[in-house]
Amino acid sequence: MLHVLRRIQGLKCFTLHAKDGDIGRLREVYFDDSSWSVRYLVVETGNWLAGRPILITPEALGPIYEEKWILQVELTREQIETGPSMDVKKPISRQQEEEYHRHYSWLPYWRSDLFGHLGQESKNENKEEAAGDPYLRSTAEVTGYRIEARDGEIGHVEDFIVDEKDWVIRYLEISTHQGWFGKKVLVAPAWIEQVDWKDRKVRVDLLREAIRSAPEYEEGQIIGRDYEVKLYGHYGRSQYWE
Structure with a gap:
């Protein structure tokens, strides 16, 4: 596929x-x-x-x-x-x-390991949650969560990018502050340090400047492997497909 x-x-x-x-x-x-x-x-x-x-x-x-x-x-x-x-x-x-x-x-x-995973350890579990399955989250709920880099807030979650081959979320689509002219960027879940479900925040293990200078994502663009190589190279992160 x-x-x-x-x-x-x-x-x-x-x-x-x-x-x-x-x-x-x-x-x-x-x-x-x-x-x-x-x-x-x-x-x-x-x-x-x-x-x-x-x-x-x-x-x-x-x-x-x-x-x-x-x-x-x-x-x-x-x-x-x-x-x-x-x-x-x-x-x-x-x-x-x-x-x-x-x-x-x-x-x-x-x-079963039918769908596989990203190899990321769960750093965001709320052990006090008792009702339902604490690991299931809704994209509708997480849309709008604020994004915080290591040195400050940078924007909010606007959408999610899904890989239809194995149905995993590959990226969070981030809309940055208006001061950055509404630039959109992609952040992989593997780069998330913590999700604060109570305060609706996603903390990423990245600096604001690195995100500011990341390859821009335009809504609706085709995300090809060339773009992903450029994105991962910019952040100096290991590629998930290798």
Whole structure:
């Protein structure tokens, strides 16, 4: 499969299509904050299922058809309709996840290395969290989090860049302060020092000047390997693909 990186906002333009019909549009993504792997897509079903949001795991995803604006889901509408109902406005418990994977006869991701990870140790776990699974986070929740370099604040999270090959978040799209003329840059999760979920802050192990002079990211641009080599070279960091 080709190496394709996509913005979450861009994926919202695609219709998710089951084997026997449309099921809805992407609303947000749940990711594992220890590996930044995408665990679930939250799908708005519109008139179908009375608008009840549903969860789709990357394990169920098929190809993306660019010309038709379709993201294929290798399930039937009946399989989805009869699946366990989960309130996506509340934390998802491990018990609910167990029921979900059991319905589809899938091995849960926490018992498998199917999707792999970035090799980054979790530095941002909140041990006091009791409700639900403390490792699942929403892109909708994290959008807007402030970004702090080692020497000061630099902007906020505007979007996420996902690798559709193995469904991991490769980059956070950062919008810098107006003083930098609204420049956008990309920061990899591996460069994050800490996430303060309570105060909505992401602290990165980088200096402001390094971020200021980083290769600019323009919304909607194709992120090719040449750009990534330049980005990683600028920061002097090891490349994830090696």
